[in-house]
Structures are given as structure tokens and as C-alpha cells.
Amino acid sequence: MTPPPVKKTIIIDGHQISFNPRWLIGIPLVLVTLYGIFTSFYTISPESVAVVQRFGKYIKIEDPGLHFKIPFGVDKATIVPIDRQLKLEFGFIRPDEDNNVTNPRQVSTEPDKERDMVTGDLNAAQVEWILQYSISDPYQYLFQLRNPGSTLRDLTESVVCEVIGDRTVDEVLTIGRTEIGIEALNRLQDIVSTLDMGVTAERIELINVNPPGPVQRSFGEVNRAQQERERMINEANGEYNRVIPKAKGTAQQKISGAEGYAFQRVNEAEGDVTRFRDLLAQYEKAPAITKQRLYLETMSDVLPKLGRKVLLDEDAKQFLPLMNMAN
Amino acid sequence: MKTILTTILLVIAAIIIGNSAFTVDQTEQVFITQFGKFVGDPINADPENNEAGLHWKTPFIHKINRIEKRILAWDGPSTDMPTRDKLYINVDTFARWRISDPVTYYQKLRDETSAQSRLDDIIGSATRDRIAAHDLIEVVRSEKNRKPAVDEALIAANSNLGVLPPIQYGRQVLSQQILDAAQPKVNTWGIELIDVRFKRINYKSDVIAEIYSRMASERMQIADRFRSEGAGEAAKIIGKKNRDLLQIESEAYKIEQEVKGKADAEATEIYAKAYSSSPVAADFYKFVKTLETYQNTLGKDTTAIFTTDSDLFHLFKSIDGKKDKK
Numbered sequence: 115m116t117p118p119p120v121k122k123t124i125i126i127d128g129h130q131i132s133f134n135p136r137w138l139i140g141i142p143l144v145l146v147t148l149y150g151i152f153t154s155f156y157t158i159s160p161e162s163v164a165v166v167q168r169f170g171k172y173i174k175i176e177d178p179g180l181h182f183k184i185p186f187g188v189d190k191a192t193i194v195p196i197d198r199q200l201k202l203e204f205g206f207i208r209p210d211e212d213n214n215v216t217n218p219r220q221v222s223t224e225p226d227k228e229r230d231m232v233t234g235d236l237n238a239a240q241v242e243w244i245l246q247y248s249i250s251d252p253y254q255y256l257f258q259l260r261n262p263g264s265t266l267r268d269l270t271e272s273v274v275c276e277v278i279g280d281r282t283v284d285e286v287l288t289i290g291r292t293e294i295g296i297e298a299l300n301r302l303q304d305i306v307s308t309l310d311m312g313v314t315a316e317r318i319e320l321i322n323v324n325p326p327g328p329v330q331r332s333f334g335e336v337n338r339a340q341q342e343r344e345r346m347i348n349e350a351n352g353e354y355n356r357v358i359p360k361a362k363g364t365a366q367q368k369i370s371g372a373e374g375y376a377f378q379r380v381n382e383a384e385g386d387v388t389r390f391r392d393l394l395a396q397y398e399k400a401p402a403i404t405k406q407r408l409y410l411e412t413m414s415d416v417l418p419k420l421g422r423k424v425l426l427d428e429d430a431k432q433f434l435p436l437m438n439m440a441n
Numbered sequence: 442m443k444t445i446l447t448t449i450l451l452v453i454a455a456i457i458i459g460n461s462a463f464t465v466d467q468t469e470q471v472f473i474t475q476f477g478k479f480v481g482d483p484i485n486a487d488p489e490n491n492e493a494g495l496h497w498k499t500p501f502i503h504k505i506n507r508i509e510k511r512i513l514a515w516d517g518p519s520t521d522m523p524t525r526d527k528l529y530i531n532v533d534t535f536a537r538w539r540i541s542d543p544v545t546y547y548q549k550l551r552d553e554t555s556a557q558s559r560l561d562d563i564i565g566s567a568t569r570d571r572i573a574a575h576d577l578i579e580v581v582r583s584e585k586n587r588k589p590a591v592d593e594a595l596i597a598a599n600s601n602l603g604v605l606p607p608i609q610y611g612r613q614v615l616s617q618q619i620l621d622a623a624q625p626k627v628n629t630w631g632i633e634l635i636d637v638r639f640k641r642i643n644y645k646s647d648v649i650a651e652i653y654s655r656m657a658s659e660r661m662q663i664a665d666r667f668r669s670e671g672a673g674e675a676a677k678i679i680g681k682k683n684r685d686l687l688q689i690e691s692e693a694y695k696i697e698q699e700v701k702g703k704a705d706a707e708a709t710e711i712y713a714k715a716y717s718s719s720p721v722a723a724d725f726y727k728f729v730k731t732l733e734t735y736q737n738t739l740g741k742d743t744t745a746i747f748t749t750d751s752d753l754f755h756l757f758k759s760i761d762g763k764k765d766k767k
Contacts, residue, residue: 169465169493169494170464170465170494170495171491171493171494171495172493227533227641227643230641232642232643233581234582234589234605234606235602235604235605236578236581236606237655238644238649238652238656256468257468257511258511258512259513259514260509260512260513260514261513261514264516265512268514272535272640275639275640275641275642276613276639279582279583279612280582280583282589282602283656284591284602284603290590309512309635326649326653328653329657329660331657332660333660335660335661336663339665339666342667342668342671343670343674344671346668346671346672346674346675347671347674347675349675350677350678350679350682353678354678354679354681354682357686358682358686358689361685361686361689361690362689365689365690365692366693368694368696369693369696369697371697372696372697372698372699372701375700375701376700376703376704376707378704379701379704379707379708380707382708383707383708383711383712384711387711387712387715390715390716390722390726391715393725393729394721397721397725398721401725409732410753412735413735415736416739420740420744421741421742422745423747424744425748425757426748427749427758428758
């Protein structure tokens with residue numbers, strides 16, 4: 115009593131098309147099959163691996179390339195970028211030219227609070243830093259913690275805060291900067307491995323470390339004073355160097371002058387004496403006449419040079435007081 | 442008619458199978474309830490034993506309850522609280538926890554929101570207790586024996602710098618104490634705390650002004666010290682300059698006088714030797730020197746009065762110049 119197949123016809127644009135109601139089942143089947151084929155293949159980019167779960171249970175890790183999985187929710191492949199270096203930023207937001215942050219997942223949500231730190235000598239400092247890390251174990255990364263990203267963020271902040279809490283403000287600001295990064299990284303790596311988070315902390319680097327705004331001027335003042343101290347010392351040294359070599363030269367000049375004087379004095383004396391001896395030798399030959407000659411020569415030399423000459427009779431000496439001596 | 446019947450049967454079978462099979466993800470633990478009552482052991486609850494995958498249950502009657510298996514984060518609100526030394530600080534803590542007993546957890550807390558709020562209460566009050574029982578420095582520092590590196594220039598200027606106040610316990614001990622205090626309480630809810638840590642600690646705004654002014658005055662003190670050092674060093678150098686200058690000048694003077702004196706002495710000796718060689722020489726020297734002196738000392742501003750009885754002008758009176766000679 116099987117009824118004959120029901121043949122219905124529909125008319126589209128004047129053409130008669132025969133219609134089989136079984137198609138109503140066939141169309142979804144085709145669609146589902148197509149969907150299954152398209153979702154069975156997936157590619158893994160070179161820096162990633164895929165963690166594959168079947169019915170929720172972990173089965174394998176797939177390397178980069180084209181892969182097949184069972185569709186319809188049986189297999190689930192989660193792609194984890196293990197070779198990518200990841201970064202978290204703390205205490206700052208640096209927008210680019212268009213005022214967009216490059217990667218919103220890596221920046222901090224409350225940079226002002228992260229930045230403020232209490233140092234071990236109960237001072238304050240503002241610290242900006244970054245963490246570089248990568249996913250080393252995709253299995254642990256996916257299945258050990260529900261929020262590995264935010265946990266890593268909290269842990270990093272905690273260790274940096276802890277390390278800075280054991281440093282003086284001067285260590286934080288100047289002398290201990292790199293050491294802080296290294297120490298914080300060691301502690302973070304310890305915690306991360308204890309928790310089996312599946313990540314490797316690679317580097318913690320302090321970017322900007324500053325004294326808090328209101329005291330920055332005072333810290334600057336110390337630098338300025340240091341400069342000033344150097345300047346004062348340099349100026350004094352300059353003054354010393356300007357004066358002393360010159361004084362040494364002048365002293366040498368005086369000594370040389372004295373030595374010159376000595377030569378001159380002795381030579382002159384010797385000259386005088388030689389001349390005198392020669393003269394004396396002549397004098398001794400004819401003393402009276404030589405004396406006379408010398409006397410008269412001198413007088414004839416001297417007298418013309420005199421300003422005023424008065425010749426007085428020896429018998430008129432009594433008039434002398436009467437003369438107007440004042441020209 | 443047969444095909445329709447087959448289709449219906451297939452659909453019913455599919456619904457039954459669909460309701461009996463369930464997956465347990467790697468990340469969750471599952472327990473089954475039957476009209477609100479627990480049935481069997483929780484699945485995938487043991488961290489050591491991976492039971493994830495496809496599982497079966499009685500359809501329609503058994504209900505599955507999924508609970509997180511991974512380690513969860515608790516991020517506490519940042520709270521102001523006083524320390525034992527009466528300083529108000531802002532403390533931000535966080536913790537890691539996991540659901541160790543899903544059944545108890547489900548019975549007592551039902552969902553994660555209420556779990557988080559219980560953790561707020563328990564860890565919050567444990568933190569408050571511990572902070573109030575210790576001085577601020579105990580929360581800030583952690584390594585008891587750490588010797589800070591120092592900048593010699595700054596220490597020389599202010600010996601209060603570069604010193605870490607001593608501690609008895611330190612941050613790690615305090616967080617362990619908080620963990621120990623909170624653990625038994627949260628255990629009763631099927632929760633295991635893995636760790637509790639301080640995320641940040643900050644001064645409250647009314648304390649911060651005081652801290653800043655102390656820091657500023659410390660630095661100003663150093664700056665003053667540097668300036669004074671500079672002035673002192675400069676004065677030292679200027680002093681040395683003056684000393685060296687006087688030394689150099691006086692030494693030069695001394696040598697100058699010595700050399701000159703020696704030369705003078707030598708010259709005197711030379712003269713004396715020559716002039717006193719014989720009485721004639723002495724007499725002649727006197728004569729020559731006197732004439733020389735006339736030559737050198739008399740000039741146009743000299744008025745000379747001669748008399749006719751002088752040796753030069755005696756001829757004025759008499760030709761032989763011997764008129765009055767005795």
C-alpha cells in the first residue's frame with residue numbers, strides 16, 4: 115500500500131521544475147558535510163604550535179603546518195604562539211602618534227598605581243618597567259592556570275615591588291638599577307616554575323626610574339650642587355694655574371736679573387780696577403804733572419756744564435752773604 | 442511510512458545518546474547530581490589523574506555540574522589600613538587558589554562570584570590583622586641581612602642615607618602568616634589557597650606629603666654639603682696658590698739678594714785690593730774719584746762760587762799765582 119512518490123512541481127520564471135520532498139533532508143546533509151570539511155583543516159603559523167584536545171582531553175601538540183582534526187567539536191585545536199616574544203608593560207602607557215597604544219593587552223590598566231613604589235629606606239620612587247617572556251610549555255600554559263596572563267602580570271608587579279622594597283632609594287634611582295631587574299627576574303622565574311605556569315620570564319628591565327614629582331627638584335638640586343662643586347674646584351685650579359707658572363717665570367726673571375747684575379758689577383769693578391791700574395802706572399812715572407793734567411781736564415769738562423758761575427776775590431769774601439742767591 | 446518511523450526512531454536515539462554522553466574538558470572537574478543529590482565521585486577532580494574526555498551518564502535524570510579545575514586568581518581590592526606604627530598605607534594583595542573539593546565548594550558557595558567575595562572577606566581581614574601587628578618596614582622589606590650598595594659621595598654627605606632599617610620578619614613571612622591564617626577558613630569551603638602575595642604597597646596621600654618633605658630635606662642637605670665642599674676645596678686651592686706665590690716670590694728675592702750681595706762683595710774686594718795696593722795708589726784713587734765725582738754731580742742747576750785763592754782761579758790775581766801763598 116505504498117503510495118506513489120509524490121511529485122510536485124513548482125514554477126520559477128515560467129519553467130516547470132520537478133520537486134522531490136526528500137531533498138528537504140538532503141540539503142542540510144550536504145551543508146553539514148561541507149561545514150565539516152571546511153572546519154577539519156587548520157594551519158599553524160611558524161612561531162606557534164597547536165594543543166589538540168579530543169572530547170576535552172589533551173591528546174597531542176601539533177607543529178606548524180596544515181593539519182586535520184575531527185570536526186563538530188570532537189577535536190579542539192588551540193593555537194599557542196610559543197616562539198613569539200611577549201611583553202608586558204608596567205607603570206606607563208606610551209601611545210603612538212595616533213594616540214593608540216600598540217598592543218592593548220600588554221599595557222597596564224592603572225599605570226599611576228603601578229609606578230609608585232616604597233623603597234626599603236621608606237622613601238618613594240616611581241618606576242616603569244617591562245617584562246619579556248615567552249610561552250615555554252603550551253600544555254601547562256593552557257591547563258595549569260585559568261588566567262596565566264593576568265597572573266603573570268600580578269606576580270611581576272609583586273616581585274618588582276618586593277625587590278625595590280629591599281633597596282634604598284639611591285640604589286633604585288642610580289646605582290642598583292640593573293641588579294634590580296636581575297634579582298626580580300630570578301624571583302619571578304622561581305615562582306613561575308613552582309606554579310608550573312608554562313611561561314619563561316626572560317627579562318625584566320627598568321625603563322624609567324624617577325623620584326616622585328614633588329621631590330624631583332630636590333634630587334636635581336643634588337646634581338646641580340655636584341656640578342657646582344666641580345665647577346668651583348675647577349675654577350680655583352684654573353686660578354692656581356693662571357698665577358703660579360707666571361710667578362715662577364717672574365721669579366726666574368728676577369734671579370736672572372740678579373745674576374746679570376752680578377756679572378755687570380764684577381766686570382765693571384774689574385774694568386774700573388784695570389783702568390785705575392793703568393792710570394796709576396802712568397801716574398807713578400810723573401805724579402805731579404799727571405795730577406795737574408787730570409785736575410785741569412776735569413775742570414774744563416765740568417765748568418761749562420755749570421748753571422751759574424761766580425768768581426769772587428779772595429779779599430771780598432765778606433760780600434758773599436749779600437749776594438742774591440735766588441737767581 | 443517506514444522511512445518516517447525510522448527517522449523518528451533515529452531522532453529519539455540521537456536525543457538519548459546526546460543526553461547520556463558528555464565531555465569533560467582538561468580544564469574542568471565535573472560531578473553528577475540526581476535531583477539535587479550527588480551521585481558517584483567527581484570526575485577529573487584529582488590533579489594527578491587526568492580523567493578528561495568523553496563520559497556517560499543516565500540520560501535526563503543525571504545532571505552534570507562543571508567546576509573549574511585550573512588554578513584561579515583572586516585579586517583583592519586595594520585597601521587602606523594602619524600599620525602598628527600608625528601609618529596608613531594602601532595595600533593590594535592577590536592570591537592563587539583552586540577548588541580542591543568540588544562537592545563541598547558547590548554545596549557551600551554555588552558559584553565563583555560568592556567564592557571571590559568570601560576570599561575578599563577572609564584574606565582581607567587576615568591581611569588587616571597582620572599589617573596592624575607589624576611596623577610598616579616589615580611589609581616593605583623582605584631580606585633580613587641585605588647590605589645595600591652605597592654611593593660613597595652621598596654617604597659622605599649624609600650618613601643617614603644608604604641605610605635599610607632592620608627588620609624582624611619581612612614581607613615573605615607576613616604573606617605566609619596571612620596564608621596560614623586564611624587557609625583553614627577557606628578549606629571548609631572546598632578551596633585550597635596556593636599563595637597570598639602583596640601586589641603593591643603605597644603610602645596614603647596624607648602620609649606621602651611628609652615622606653616627600655623628608656626626602657626633599659635629605660637631598661637639600663646633600664646639595665648644601667656638596668656646595669660647601671666645593672667652596673672648601675676651592676678655598677684650599679686658592680690658599681695653596683697664595684702660599685706658593687709668596688714662596689716663589691720670596692725665594693726669588695732671596696736668591697736675587699744673595700747673588701747681588703755676593704757680586705757687590707766681590708766688586709768691593711776687587712776695588713779695595715786695587716786701591717789699597719800702595720799708599721800712592723790710595724792717594725791717587727782719592728784724587729781721581731774726587732774728580733770723577735765733580736763730573737758726575739755738578740750740572741747746570743749748580744751755582745758755583747769760586748774765589749781767586751782756589752787752585753783753578755788763583756791766576757786771576759797774580760800771574761805766578763803765588764801772591765798770598767804762605
